[in-house]
Amino acid sequence: MPVIPFRPPRAPFTVQPPQQPSRRAIIVKWLRKTHGWIGLWGAVLGLLFGSTGILLNHRAVMKIPAVQAQESTVQIPLPSPAPGSPQALATWLKRSLRLEPEPGRVKAEAARPVAWGDTALVQPARWSASFTSPSGNVQAEYWVGNNFVTVKRAENNVFGTLVNLHKGVGMSVGWILLVDTLAGSIILLSLSGVVLWALTNRRRTVGIVIGAVSLLAVGGLALAAI
Numbered sequence: 001m002p003v004i005p006f007r008p009p010r011a012p013f014t015v016q017p018p019q020q021p022s023r024r025a026i027i028v029k030w031l032r033k034t035h036g037w038i039g040l041w042g043a044v045l046g047l048l049f050g051s052t053g054i055l056l057n058h059r060a061v062m063k064i065p066a067v068q069a070q071e072s073t074v075q076i077p078l079p080s081p082a083p084g085s086p087q088a089l090a091t092w093l094k095r096s097l098r099l100e101p102e103p104g105r106v107k108a109e110a111a112r113p114v115a116w117g118d119t120a121l122v123q124p125a126r127w128s129a130s131f132t133s134p135s136g137n138v139q140a141e142y143w144v145g146n147n148f149v150t151v152k153r154a155e156n157n158v159f160g161t162l163v164n165l166h167k168g169v170g171m172s173v174g175w176i177l178l179v180d181t182l183a184g185s186i187i188l189l190s191l192s193g194v195v196l197w198a199l200t201n202r203r204r205t206v207g208i209v210i211g212a213v214s215l216l217a218v219g220g221l222a223l224a225a226i
Contacts, residue, residue, distance in 0.1 A: 028199050035192045042185040049182065052166035055159060066159040069136070075148045082147070089149065090129035093140055097151070101131040101170055111144075134164035134171065 021029075058064040076096070083089040090103035109126040125144040130137060136155040156164065168176055197207060 024199060028196065031192050031196050031199070035189060035196060038185050038188050038192070042182045042189075045179070045182045046186075048162065049166055049179075052159075052162045055163055056166065067163055068157045069154045069160055070157075071152065071154045073150065073152045075150050077148050078142075078146075086127040086129060089127055089140070089142055093129065093138075093149070093151070094131065097138070099131045099138060101133045103129045103131055105130045132170040134161045134169055137170075 055064055055066055059067075076093075079092065083092050086106045086108045087103075090106050093099065094103060106129045107127070109128075111125045112123055114121050114123045127142045127144065129140045131140075132138075134156070136153065138154075139152045140149055141152075142149040164170065165175075168179065198204070201207065
């Protein structure tokens with residue numbers, strides 16, 4: 001009769017409870033989500049400001065001739081009676097030329113004496129007004145006593161319009177505040193990116209070297225230009 005070996009009874013199967021994530025893992029997970037959502041918020045504006053930032057950075061050195069403006073100058077007869085103040089002149093121009101932007105930088109320079117050789121002359125008062133939008137601008141100049149006003153118009157191409165959007169030219173307070181959120185997003189992305197790298201990467205020496213080289217390059221080039 002065969003002998004059956006004795007086997008001890010198996011321990012009952014138990015389900016181990018999942019381990020609680022460490023505090024470090026929770027912080028990394030939260031930073032990754034925050035980093036992603038902030039990046040998504042600024043993605044569209046980031047593309048706009050990144051491309052126009054390149055054009056602005058090359059407006060003097062290694063110039064990129066992408067921004068173009070078509071300029072024209074006309075002399076418009078004044079109505080009778082002529083506007084009695086710079087603001088009235090700006091209002092009349094906006095209505096007559098059907099300009100959409102509100103008049104800005106309405107200025108009046110008083111008449112003053114000027115030297116012309118050995119003769120003392122009096123330069124008449126000068127009024128000026130500007131109408132600015134991202135797509136172009138209109139500059140008006142009027143010397144008091146003339147029966148016409150000189151109007152200069154500059155119409156930007158697509159790249160010029162995008163650059164003016166970058167600079168906030170002729171834009172409302174809402175646009176300025178929206179761009180402020182993009183600037184804040186870039187700051188938060190930079191800080192969260194550094195913290196994420198520090199928490200998930202053990203090569204601290206390499207990171208310190210890269211950061212130091214970047215800081216020295218920025219500081220050295222900035223100081224050299226001052």
